[in-house]
Amino acid sequence: MEVDEKYFKNISHRERAIFEGAITMGALFHQFDGTPVNLQSVELLEKAMSEAMELQPCIDKVEVTVNREMLKDIENEFQYTSINGNMLDVRVVSIFEDSQAVIRMKFIEELAYPLMYVEKVE
């Protein structure tokens, strides 16, 4: 593909897989953070988030899991809350040529932070 020739010659296939997976993870977080959700709507929302982000370049698969426990604990009277990064567990699988990267985001207790990292790359 010409685009690869012109814009991506300076990085390896492995780096490209990491690059595209990381973009999609950052995008997913900031696109959907704030979306209203509860136990009834969560499954469809997870699917829509996956399908949307799978459209991005080099993305093979996106798995999104919203923490059900955090949805059960909703205490306000409106019976829903807003998606935030702390309740997300996401895997983005990106492929470029012979390289595959699995980018992960999950809430890390010790860090008190939803960390994004490279779970696997080859």
Next chain:
Amino acid sequence: MEVDEKYFKNISHRERAIFEGAITMGALFHQFDGTPVNLQSVELLEKAMSEAMELQPCIDKVEVTVNREMLKDIENEFQYTSINGNMLDVRVVSIFEDSQAVIRMKFIEELAYPLMYVEKVE
């Protein structure tokens, strides 16, 4: 409900229906603007957008239609585009007590703008 007593005594039922519907319309636009979409993913995304926004206070129903023609015309090689307000047609039905409002957003050619207005209120 106590909340109504405490925070909404200064507006009529009709105004409350308009208020809640308008919040949800503004929210929907700015939550999902930018989401990747194409002809394959659009139907599920519309449903997820509806279900999410129907969780908000006083919202009875949300109908979202993304303009298919604009999705057919995608010319880039990545085969998807990003949701923007110009391709959305949305109806939010909000109910408070005996009042119902239908808030509409659609692209108005003459205005070159996705206008939000009150389609019906009673």
Next chain:
Amino acid sequence: MEVDEKYFKNISHRERAIFEGAITMGALFHQFDGTPVNLQSVELLEKAMSEAMELQPCIDKVEVTVNREMLKDIENEFQYTSINGNMLDVRVVSIFEDSQAVIRMKFIEELAYPLMYVEKVE
């Protein structure tokens, strides 16, 4: 203005002010929820949020205050957090003709929820 004639004849000036203010409040929440912020960046971000939302139709003024206490309490090692509705206190002043509405959003302890309501309208 023709737009008013064509699309807003069915609501009062007061309802119009409420309508436009409510749209902008919903929009503000869902546009900026998730934005990285800390004590150093918060002031500029508040201004940018205000300026952006003041562009919307009939909006006279938007005042945004992010809860500094919640920013001081950031415990993760990355020294920033993401904006969420619970840390926002916002006033949107909307004017249509002879009517003015003040829409407010703030976190209500008893509701465990960032409530949007009409603080004043005349």
Next chain:
Amino acid sequence: MEVDEKYFKNISHRERAIFEGAITMGALFHQFDGTPVNLQSVELLEKAMSEAMELQPCIDKVEVTVNREMLKDIENEFQYTSINGNMLDVRVVSIFEDSQAVIRMKFIEELAYPLMYVEKVE
């Protein structure tokens, strides 16, 4: 830093710089897409976007330029438009240890698409 030890041992310094820069680029696009903007507000918004995204891990500098020509061409009567990827030119500089990456996003005419790529990495 322990986090690096625990979560990032499987990638090189160079890959880490690419990874963090790419996350931030994806995040920036999807966080701010849809934000109201015009020629008066654009400069402050650019600064706020930069400052917010510079908070993210390993980010040294973020330069955002919104296409002024596209703001001049606003034809609607409301005198503002919504940020979309096509009007953004962004450089994210990320540093990890001895490696630096410059991630770029700009609209590429031939692709009709705002491409994200690695402009420089060492």
